[in-house]
Amino acid sequence: MKTVTVALGARSYPIHIEAGLLTRAAEYLVPLARGRTMAIVTDENVRPHLATLQAALTAAGVASEAIVLPPGEKTKSWPILEQLCDRLLELGVERQDHVVALGGGVIGDLVGFACAILKRGCRFVQIPTTLLAQVDSSVGGKTAINTRAGKNLIGAFHQPAMVLIDPDVLDTLGVREVRAGYGEVVKYGLIDDFAFFEWCEGHAGALFAGEAEARVHAIAHAVAAKARIVAADEHETAGIRALLNLGHTFGHALEAEAGFSDRLLHGEGVAAGCALAFRYSARLGLCSGQEAMRVAAHMRASGLPDGLAAAGIAASGETLVAHMRHDKKMNAGTLPFLLARGIGQTFLDKTVDLADVAAFLDEEPR
Structure with missing residues (x-):
């Protein structure tokens, strides 16, 4: 226990x-x-x-x-x-x-x-x-x-x-549902725990295979990480709990475009969203392209989408940004984004230009 x-x-x-x-x-x-x-x-x-x-x-x-x-x-x-x-x-x-x-x-x-x-x-x-x-x-x-x-x-x-x-x-559960849930597991490593991301790279296969020790470790580690963040910022007013939304701004837009249906499960949207967040961060010069590629490669290796094409989304950048404008975190027309300076170095950026996000998404492969 x-x-x-x-x-x-x-x-x-x-x-x-x-x-x-x-x-x-x-x-x-x-x-x-x-x-x-x-x-x-x-x-x-x-x-x-x-x-x-x-x-x-x-x-x-x-x-x-x-x-x-x-x-x-x-x-x-x-x-x-x-x-x-x-x-x-x-x-x-x-x-x-x-x-x-x-x-x-x-x-x-x-x-x-x-x-x-x-x-x-x-x-x-x-x-x-x-x-x-x-x-x-x-x-x-x-x-x-x-x-x-x-x-x-x-x-x-x-x-x-x-x-x-x-x-x-x-x-x-079916294999797809387990893999989708893993999208939320690996997120905790990407937020602020590089060592856990490395653990995920080495043990995702064991988790998918149902290895008891890998399951318990992944679940307990993720739950403990979330518990610490929730205790520090229960109502998401201090900017700490917002870190848990890594991948969700992009991911929810993809889910909305998919009609919140089985076309794209939530964890799949989060996985694609995390990869997009790292690629957008690299585009802004915040993190290296190699780290963004490493994140995307792990998503693919885990059977998860790493972008629009893999998620089956062909919508324009402006259409996807229109979905983002309904985000609960919108404040005076500004949408905070979770970006990264590296794996395990996520931060909240309140200065992101949504027009630039749309342009970035238009450059993504369909």
Whole structure:
């Protein structure tokens, strides 16, 4: 068992990481159930894990009620949010109850937001079932739904009470989903940890092959890195937490152009976005072309896109920049960008000219 704490004073919470943890989740959930029925929200793809969790709760004497939603990014929407809130109210969820979010980032984001607004705030537990959710979205309290204008534009900061991570659940994922989740893993090395990037270069294959030690190390390292950043800047007001958005400004634009669909998974967009951020940094003379090429080469070696062509995006630079203008970080017409002086040397630049970004993207191969 590895345990990482997100240190937020009275709202601090643990992240427990251990192979096989799902079968023992009741040990951690029973004290939170308070003798009441626990609501578990999941999607159709996670039914096998739902059965495991409900069996564990039943054996521990805890009743549970499952709410099973459709899978996919379109579930993070106003209509599904309304349906979910209505169902939770029908179940009589109270402020002190803990709703369980069992699934990937879509379920975690949706359930977290529902709990943030239900009765002005009730509690929830994250049990992420994808690599991407385990190393990123389940930690830090960012919750949201998507709208026609863009991704995650309606949401709230609402921290979970606990995160339970079982690397064994990744065995049920397809290769593409694991690789997409890895896009968020390697990001932590690119931000401020060159040694971890080097570890990723040497161990990505083991992680993809399901090697237990590689999985646990990657997840624990990524979670600890995010926990430190969240504790230092929970609401992204000091410019520290913004570092976690490396690759996301470019990546979200690519995802938007792909219609937030399975054409381009989030982690794939982040991977391509990181490579683009390094190439743009090299174009500005901030980092060497060799480092930008090294980042792109690792993405390709990991089966991830390293730019527009590999991501299947043919849109113009201006079209992609138009998507960026809906970014939550826009401030007085200026969009901060995460750029790099080298691998592990990311910084926030608030002076980037979006017209220049469009020109850069127009130069990228299609």
